[in-house]
Amino acid sequence: xxxxxxxxxxxxxxxxxxxxxxxxxxxxxxxxxxxxxxxxxxxxxxxxxxxxxxxxxxxxxxxxxxxxxxxxxxxxxxxxxxxxxxxxxxxxxxxxxxxxxxxxxxxxxxxxxxxxxxxxxxxxxxxxxxxxxxxxxxxxxxxxxxxxxxxxxxxxxxxxxxxxxxxxxxxxxxxxxxxxxxxxxxxxxxxxxxxxxxxxxxxxxxxxxxxxxxxxxxxxxxxxxxxxxxxxxxxxxxxxxxxxxxxxxxxxxxxxxxxxxxxxxxxxxxxxxxxxxxxxxxxxxxxxxxxxxxxxxxxxxxxxxxxxxxxxxxxxxxxxxxxxxxxxxxxxxxxxxxxxxxxxxxxxxxxxxxxxxxxxxxxxxxxxxxxxxxxxxxxxxxxxxxxxxxxxxxxxxxxxxxxxxxxxxxxxxxxxxxxxxxxxxxxxxxxxxxxxxxxxxxxxxxxxxxxxxxxxxxxxxxxxxxxxxxxxxxxxxxxxxxxxxxxxxxxxxxxxxxxxxxxxxxxxxxxxxxxxxxxxxxxxxxxxxxxxxxxxxxxxxxxxxxxxxxxxxxxxxxxxxxxxxxxxxxxxxxxxxxxxxxx
Numbered sequence: 001x002x003x004x005x006x007x008x009x010x011x012x013x014x015x016x017x018x019x020x021x022x023x024x025x026x027x028x029x030x031x032x033x034x035x036x037x038x039x040x041x042x043x044x045x046x047x048x049x050x051x052x053x054x055x056x057x058x059x060x061x062x063x064x065x066x067x068x069x070x071x072x073x074x075x076x077x078x079x080x081x082x083x084x085x086x087x088x089x090x091x092x093x094x095x096x097x098x099x100x101x102x103x104x105x106x107x108x109x110x111x112x113x114x115x116x117x118x119x120x121x122x123x124x125x126x127x128x129x130x131x132x133x134x135x136x137x138x139x140x141x142x143x144x145x146x147x148x149x150x151x152x153x154x155x156x157x158x159x160x161x162x163x164x165x166x167x168x169x170x171x172x173x174x175x176x177x178x179x180x181x182x183x184x185x186x187x188x189x190x191x192x193x194x195x196x197x198x199x200x201x202x203x204x205x206x207x208x209x210x211x212x213x214x215x216x217x218x219x220x221x222x223x224x225x226x227x228x229x230x231x232x233x234x235x236x237x238x239x240x241x242x243x244x245x246x247x248x249x250x251x252x253x254x255x256x257x258x259x260x261x262x263x264x265x266x267x268x269x270x271x272x273x274x275x276x277x278x279x280x281x282x283x284x285x286x287x288x289x290x291x292x293x294x295x296x297x298x299x300x301x302x303x304x305x306x307x308x309x310x311x312x313x314x315x316x317x318x319x320x321x322x323x324x325x326x327x328x329x330x331x332x333x334x335x336x337x338x339x340x341x342x343x344x345x346x347x348x349x350x351x352x353x354x355x356x357x358x359x360x361x362x363x364x365x366x367x368x369x370x371x372x373x374x375x376x377x378x379x380x381x382x383x384x385x386x387x388x389x390x391x392x393x394x395x396x397x398x399x400x401x402x403x404x405x406x407x408x409x410x411x412x413x414x415x416x417x418x419x420x421x422x423x424x425x426x427x428x429x430x431x432x433x434x435x436x437x438x439x440x441x442x443x444x445x446x447x448x449x450x451x452x453x454x455x456x457x458x459x460x461x462x463x464x465x466x467x468x469x470x471x472x473x474x475x476x477x478x479x480x481x482x483x484x485x486x487x488x489x490x491x492x493x494x495x496x497x498x499x500x501x502x503x504x505x506x507x508x509x510x511x512x513x514x515x516x517x518x519x520x521x522x523x524x525x526x527x528x529x530x531x532x533x534x535x536x537x538x539x540x541x542x543x544x545x546x547x548x549x550x551x552x553x554x555x556x557x558x559x560x561x562x563x564x565x566x567x568x569x570x571x572x573x574x575x576x577x578x579x580x581x582x583x
Contacts, residue, residue, distance in 0.1 A: 062091035064171065067101035071108050074256040074291060078192075078207040080107045083163045085198035088511050090164055094199060103167065160192050194233060194241045197513045203505040204443045204472050206245035207254045210238055210274065214258040215265065216294065219334050220366065220394070220402040223258050230259075230266045235274050243281050248512050249505030251286045251472050252443055253278075261293030261301075271297075272304035275314070282313045285474050285500025287441055289459060292319040295337040295345050302345065306352035316353050317459035319388075320345055321361035325380035326373035329366055332405070339380070346384060357458045359388035364420055365413025366394050367405035374416050378423055387429035387460070393417045430460065430482035437478050438462065439498075440489060442470045454489070461486040472505060474498035 066087055070080035083105065084094050095101050192209075200206065211232040214224060242253055255278075257263065263271045275290070282288055290309075298305060298320065309316050322342045324330055330338060349356050362377060381389065393413050396403035440454035440462045451463035452470055454477075463486055464470060464477055475497055477489025506512060 060171075063093075064102035065093045065095045065100055066103045066105055066167070067095050067098045068105045068107065069098075074207050074254055075209050075212075075258065076107060077201060078198075078209050078256060079160050081198040081200055081207065082192040082196050083107070083160050085511050085513070086161070086163055086196060087167065088199055088509075089197045092167070094509065103170070105163075105167075161196060194237050195513060197511045199509060199511055200250075200506070202444055203248075203508055203510070204250060205252045205254060206242070206250040207256055208238060208241055208245075209233070209257055210255050210260060211257045211263050211266075215262050215297075216259070216336060217334055219332065219405075220363070220397065220400055222397050222400060225399065227258060230262055232264050232267050232269075234267065235264075235269060235277055238274060239277050239281060242278055244513060246281070246283055246286060246502045249472070249503045251500045251502060251505075252289065252441060253282070253286070254289045254291060256291040258292075259294050259297065260291045261297030265297075270301060272301050272308060275308045279308065279311055279313060283500055283502050284313070285441075285498055286502060287313055287315055287455075289315045290318060292321065294335075295320060295322075295341045298345055299337075299341060302348050302352075306349060309349065309353045309356060315455070315459040316356040316457055317359070318349065318356065319359040319361075322380065323361060323363050324366065324369070324373065325377040326369065329369050329373050332368050333363075333366060333402070339376075355458050357387055357460060358384070359390070360386050361390045361392065362420065363392050363394050364416040365408040367396075367402055367407050369408055369416075374419075378420060381420065381423050385427050385429065386424075389424050391417060391420050391424065425484060428482065428484065430479075430487050433460075433479050433487060434482055435479060437476065437492065438489065439474055439476050440464065441474055442472065451488075462489045463487070464489050464491060467491070469497060472500070474500070 068080055068084050070077050087105075088094050098104065194208070211230060213228040213230045215230050217224060245253060261271055263269075263274060271293075275288075278288060298318075305318075308314055309318065320342065322339070323333060323335060325339050327338045346358050349358065362381070364374070364377075393416075394402075394408070396407060438456045440456045442452050442454040442464060444453045445451075445466070446453050446463060450466070452466050454462045454464050454470075454475065456462055462477065462479070464475060470491070475489075476492045476495035478492060479487045479489050481488040
C-alpha cells in the first residue's frame, strides 16, 4: 500500500494517510453494508460439557478426606468427636490415615507443654507435606501470638459448631480465624451444642461435657485463657443427651469438664442435683463415670456425693487433683484449698464408699518448691498409696504468672519427678485382689490387641479374653493376676453374660445425633442454596453436583436476556452518535 515518504516530517498522524486511502465518510458508508454474522453456539453441547466437567474436587466442599488428631483431656476428645460428626454428616470422609487426607484437623490441649510440642511437630509435618489445612482448637485461643501458628486456620474451643464454615472457607482459598467467645444476648455461652452430631471414638462410650471453663485462676494453667469462665449446660439438655446415647447403644457415660465439682454455680444448681437426674435414666447394665473435681467445690457436697458414688450404676471413682502436699506451694499456685481440705475429701469418701478409687495429680518442681515441700508430697503418696497417680514435671506456660517466677533448676525438677515415680511404683495396688470374683463392663480393646479392656465397680482396669460376645456386656470374672495398672480376669464358666437394656451400638465411624434441625441447617452454613447435606459419604459428591448443575442452567436464561438488552442499548447508542455526526 502507498505510504507517506519517510523523508517528509510528519506534523500530524493524519499525514500518514495517502491520497489513495479511503476517506472517513467513505469508510462509514462501506460499514453500512457489513452485516455482522452471529456466532452460533451449540447449546446442547455446551450444557453437556458442563455436566461432564464438574468443578475440581479440590474446590467442592464436602468431598475431601479429613484426618483428625486430638491431644489432651476427655473434654478435648469430646470436642474432636463433635467436629468429626459435623464434617461427616456434611459428606466429608473422616480417615484414620494421615497420608490419605486432604486436610488435617489438629485439636490440641493447652494445659501441658508436651502435648503442645507434639501439636507443633504435626503442624510442621503437614506443611512439609503440603496438606493445605490445619485447624487448631485450643492452643491458639490461649496463645494468640504463637509464631508457629502463622498462616494456620484457627477455631477456638467455643466455636467448634462452626467447623463446617471454617473448613469450607479454607477449601475455597480463604483464611479464617474464629477466636471470639460465643454469646447470646450478651451472655457468654459454653462449648459445643449438645445436640450436634458426633462420631464417638468408641461407639460404646459417650463423653458429655457438663460445663466449660472454670472458676479458678491457677497461676500455672492456661485453661482459663482457652475456655474462659464457668458456663454450665442446663440439666434437661444433659439428660436428653444421655438418653439419646443409650438409644444408640452406649453402655458407659463419662462426665467431663475442667472442674465437674463447680457445675451449676452459674445457673443456680449443683453437681449432686444433676447426678441424681442422670442416674434415673441410666439403664441396667450401663455405667456412669464422674470426671475431675477440685477439692474446694466437692467439700460442700460430700454427703450427697458419697450416696451417689455408692449407686450400683455409678463407678466408685473420683479424680481429685492435689498438685502438691505443701500449703505454701498451693498458695503460690492459687489453688484455693489446703492439704487438710484434700485429706478431708479423701478420708470421708474412703469411709463412706468402701473400696473407692481416688485418682490424683501432682506437679513436681513448681517455682519456689523447696526440698521440704517436695518431701511433704512424697509422704502424702506413701500414706495414701493412690492406685492412679498422674505425675507431671512443671513446664512454664508463656503468659501465666508462674512463668514469671524464678524457676526450679531443670535438673532438680527432673530428679524430683523420678523420685516420686519411684515411690509410686514401689507398691502394688491390686495384688490383694487376686482370687476375687468381680463383675466387669467390657468396653474396648487393649493397646497390644491381645485382650479386651473392662472395668469393675471401682473403675479398676481388668483385662479379659478377646471374646466378641463380651464387648459392651457385663461379665463375671475371677481375678488371677495383677500388675501395676491392671488385673487379669478369667470369665466364670457358668456365669451369664449380661447385656445392658439398651440398643445395638452404632458402627465405628457412624454419625450420632443427626437431628432434623441440623439436617435442615446444613445447607445454610455457607452460601444459601449452594450446598445440601449428602445422604452418605459415598454419594456426597454426586448429590452436590446434582444440586449445582440445575441451578447453573436455571441462571442461563436470565443472564442471556440481560446480555442481549445491554447489546441493544449499545447499538442504539452508536446509531445515535452516527446520525448526529453526519446528518
